[in-house]
Amino acid sequence: MMGQKDYRPMWKELGLNLEGHDQLLTVLGNAYKDIYMSQENRPKGMQYFDFVISEAHGLRIEELMETKKKGNKVIGTFCVYVPEELILAVGGTCVGLCAGAEIGIDEAEKVLPRNTCALIKSFMGFKLAGLCPYIQASDLVVGETTCDGKKKAYEILNDYKETYVMEIPQMKTQRDRTLWRGEVVQFKEKIEEISGKKITPENLREGIKISNDKRRALQRLSSLRKAIPSPISGLDGLLVNQIAFYDDPLRFTKSVNALCDELDERIKKGIGVTKNGIPRILISGSPMALPNWKIPFVVETSGAVVVAEESCVGERSTRDLVDETGKAVDQMIDALVDRYFKIDCACFTPNVERTDHILDLAKEFKADGVIHYSIQFCTPYTVEAYKVEKAVQKAGIPFLKIETDYGMEDMGQLKTRIEAFLEMVRK
C-alpha cells in the first residue's frame, strides 16, 4: 500500500487526515505483506494486482483526479445494485468506497449504534476520520436500501457527503420490477444531470459492453478455479474480485484475462497453487470488502483452499450479464433492469434462488464444505444462514457458520473452529 511517489499534496487537497492516513497505509501494507506476499506458488499475473494494491491510494486516485479535471464524474458506491453501465456511458468512473477495515470506529460510534455491522461502521469511520481518498474524490455517493443498517446510515452520511439513495425492492413480483425500473430511470436522469451529458444508445451500449467484458473476465477466472487442483488461491481470487470495484475497467479486464491465460497453462500442466487433495471450500454470505481477508486467510493457512465466493464480492456480482442486443435506450434500460433484478441478495424475501445457487456452486466447484460467513449484526445474511444451513446439510455437504467482525480478537478462536471443521471435512 506504499507507492513510490509523494502523493501527500494530493491527499492534502482531498482533505484527508494525513497523519492517520500514513498510519493506515503502514498497517495495510504490513497486512498485505503478511497475508498476500507470504503465499507460495502465486501466478505471475498477480503481480499486476499487487501493484494496483500498492497504488490504491496513490496512482489510482491520481487517475481519478485526472479524469475529474477533464470534466468526468466519479461516483462512489457500496453495492452491486448500482448500475455501473449508466456511469460508464457518460464517461464517468464508478468506484467502491472504503469499507473493509476496522478504521475510525470511535468516530463512527459517535453517530451509529455500537451494534452496527463492521462494514457500515467502517464506511462511516473512513469518512469521519478522513481516511478514504475514494469518497473524497467522489462527486456523488450512491447508496441503496438493501439493509436497515445501510438505509438508515446513509441518512447520516448525507450530512457529510451528498448521498443519493436507490430503492431496492424486497420481493420479485411484477410490481417490484416496475418500482426498480423507475429507480433505474431516475438514476439515469441523475447521472445525466450531474455529468451534463445525455445517455445515448451508443454510449450506453459501450457502457454495457465494458461492464459485461469485466464480468466475463471474472466469470472466466471463477470457472478456472473449478480445476483440481485449483490453479490460484482463494485469497488471490478474492483479491481480484475486490479490485474489480476500484480499478479502471478496461485495464482490469485485460489483466484478469492475462492472469486467466496463465491459469489455463497451469491447468493444462496439472499445476495447482497447493498440493492436490486438500479440502475445497466455498465461502458464502456477506460481502468481503477490500481489505477484509480474514476468513480465507484462516482457511488457507489451515490446509484448505477457497474455490469460490458466493458473495457480492464474487459470484453474486459477476454471474449475470446484461443483454447486449438492445437498440434503443429504453430497451437497454430494460436489459439493465432485468439483469440487476436477478441478483439474489438476502434483502429479498423469500430468497430461495440463493440457497439453490449455493447448492449449484458447491456441486460445480466440487466443494468439500461450505463456510457461511456473516458480518456480525448483518441481519439479512445472518438470519438467512439458517435456511442455507438446512439446505446444505440436507445435500450432505459439511457446513460451518461463522459470524464475526473486522477485529482480530477472535482470530485464535476462528482458527480453532475452522481447523476442527476441516478435520471433519477430510474424514
Place this chain on the structure above:
Amino acid sequence: MMGQKDYRPMWKELGLNLEGHDQLLTVLGNAYKDIYMSQENRPKGMQYFDFVISEAHGLRIEELMETKKKGNKVIGTFCVYVPEELILAVGGTCVGLCAGAEIGIDEAEKVLPRNTCALIKSFMGFKLAGLCPYIQASDLVVGETTCDGKKKAYEILNDYKETYVMEIPQMKTQRDRTLWRGEVVQFKEKIEEISGKKITPENLREGIKISNDKRRALQRLSSLRKAIPSPISGLDGLLVNQIAFYDDPLRFTKSVNALCDELDERIKKGIGVTKNGIPRILISGSPMALPNWKIPFVVETSGAVVVAEESCVGERSTRDLVDETGKAVDQMIDALVDRYFKIDCACFTPNVERTDHILDLAKEFKADGVIHYSIQFCTPYTVEAYKVEKAVQKAGIPFLKIETDYGMEDMGQLKTRIEAFLEMVRK
C-alpha cells in the same frame, strides 16, 4: 392473567404447551399485580382493561374460537401496516400476536441469531414453545417487510405457521405508493379467498368505520393526557393502546370512551393521577408490545408521568383516520392506501416526518423530556435515534436514549439512568 374458568381443554385443543403456559400465566399475573395493581388513584374505567388482561388467554380466545366456528377468520399480525379494515369487512377478527415477553428464547435461538431483537425472538419463541393462543387460533399470520429481522424471520416462521407477507415500501414516492396500492389490493384478494366472502362497498365501509371509531377513541384518550396534571398514568395509557390489538373492537371502543368520560370529569375537577408539577415524559421509538411495560414502569416509579407514546403501540398507530367518503371499493382502497402510507415508521428513508412529529408531540403534550426507547438490535429505530436526538436537543428539550431488551438484568442500571435524567429535567 388468571381467569376463573377452566380453559385447559381449549388450550389443549389449540396445541398449547399446557405446563409452560400455566407457568407463563402465573409469571404474567404476578407482573401485572406488581406493576399495574400497585398504582394509586387509577380511574375506575381501567377495571374493564384489568378484566381483559385477566381473560386475555381465556375468554378472548373463547370468543375467537366461537367466531371461527361460525366460519369467520382470525388473522394474526405484528404490525400497524396491516389494513385491519379489510379483515373486518369480511367479518374477520384481526389480533396482535404474542411478542412482548422474554419467552421461549432457547427455542427461538435455535432458528434465529442471538443478536436478534427481543420482539422477534419473542414471537418466534412464543410459537416454537407453544405458548401463544392467538397464533394457534389464527387462520393466517400476516407479516410485512418493515425491518430486516422480521422480513427474514417470517421465512422461518412460515415453516411452522402459514405466513403471508406484505411488502412495505421504503420511500414515499409515487412509485412507492403504486407498489403499496398493489400490495393492499393483493391482500384484499387474499382475504376474500380465505374468507370465501366478497369485499363490498357496504362491508368495507363498515370495516373502515369500526377501525376509525377505535382510533377516534384512542385519539380522545391521547388528547386527555395533555391535561396538567395528567388524569391517567402512562402505564394505563399504554395498556389501553396495547389491548387495542387484541380486544373486540366495538366493545373496546365503548370501553375507551367510557374511560374518557371519567377522565373528562377528572380534568374538570382538576384531579390528576399524580400530584402536579412532576416531569411529563414523552416516550418515542420501538413498539412496546403487551406485556412490555419496562420503561414506563421505571419512569413512573421514579416520580414522573409518561404523557404519550410516539410508537406503533400509541400515536403512530392511531394518529391518522381513513377517509370515510368513498363510495366504490376502489375509492375506499385508495383511502386505505393513503392512510397507511402516512405512517412514519423508521423503515422509511428519509423519515423526517417522524422527527417533526416528535417535536410537535413534545410541544402539544408539554413534555419536559423525551426518552427514546429502542429494543436492542432494532436497527431502524436505533439508528434513527441519532437524528431524533439532534432535533430534540436543538429544540432545547432534554433527551435520553435507551436501548434495552425484555430482560430484567438491567433494571437497576435503567433506574439509575432514568432517575439521573429526571433530576436534570426537574432543574
